[in-house]
Amino acid sequence: MKLEINVKNDNREVQNSIISQIRDLINYKNLEPGDKIPSERMLSDKFGVSRSNVRDAIQKLEFYGILSSIPQSGTFVANIGVTALNGMIDDILRLKEPDFKSLVETRILLELKTARLASLRRTEADLIQMEDALNAYSEKVINGEKAVQEDLLFHLAIAKASGNSTLNTLMLMITPGIITNFEEYHVCSEDLAFNGIQEHRDIFEAIKSKNPGLAKEKVKVHFKALYQYCYSIE
Numbered sequence: 001m002k003l004e005i006n007v008k009n010d011n012r013e014v015q016n017s018i019i020s021q022i023r024d025l026i027n028y029k030n031l032e033p034g035d036k037i038p039s040e041r042m043l044s045d046k047f048g049v050s051r052s053n054v055r056d057a058i059q060k061l062e063f064y065g066i067l068s069s070i071p072q073s074g075t076f077v078a079n080i081g082v083t084a085l086n087g088m089i090d091d092i093l094r095l096k097e098p099d100f101k102s103l104v105e106t107r108i109l110l111e112l113k114t115a116r117l118a119s120l121r122r123t124e125a126d127l128i129q130m131e132d133a134l135n136a137y138s139e140k141v142i143n144g145e146k147a148v149q150e151d152l153l154f155h156l157a158i159a160k161a162s163g164n165s166t167l168n169t170l171m172l173m174i175t176p177g178i179i180t181n182f183e184e185y186h187v188c189s190e191d192l193a194f195n196g197i198q199e200h201r202d203i204f205e206a207i208k209s210k211n212p213g214l215a216k217e218k219v220k221v222h223f224k225a226l227y228q229y230c231y232s233i234e
Contacts, residue, residue, distance in 0.1 A: 117162035126161035
């Protein structure tokens with residue numbers, strides 16, 4: 001685990017160094033929105049790093065809307081001003097890996113909203129997907145198996161049913177971190193897992209009956225124990 005953390009930190013430092021140098025390059029050359037930046041190969045040679053490191057840094061800047069890549073054409077500065085660009089890159093460089101508590105808080109906030117919207121917008125196909133995930137979760141828990149992934153598939157099905165692509169994307173983004181942290185902190189005790197069967201069923205029935213207020217309340221009940229556990233960690 002320690003080695004893995006050190007590797008992640010090293011990779012982040014390299015990536016941040018490349019991002020800083022790309023920012024400096026944009027400023028030094030007075031590149032404007034729509035201007036093309038040098039190729040991955042050229043940046044790799046200039047910065048003395050591998051092309052894969054450059055590619056990862058560019059993809060991160062693309063994710064935040066600072067750069068835009070066009071197949072067969074290259075990578076370009078996005079349509080934002082220099083002041084905003086520099087401010088956003090400074091913020092990106094200050095970002096840290098999300099910790100357990102921040103993941104839990106974010107997840108709860110998102111799911112209160114997705115459950116409410118899902119109860120208003122869900123389709124019959126959404127209900128089938130939710131129930132399939134719910135049944136898979138229940139089967140694993142009853143058999144004494146870990147069901148973290150099946151649990152998250154149920155909640156991702158709710159996010160999809162919300163009809164909000166941004167909320168759905170945010171849920172997908174934090175899911176890997178949730179799985180890793182849940183395993184590290186041994187969150188899903190046997191009691192919590194068994195309680196989760198009925199709590200999931202209650203959320204599902206509220207969404208099925210198109211009752212947004214009840215769906216929100218059932219999500220609060222479902223996450224109460226997790227929230228308390230999160231803040232009991234020293």
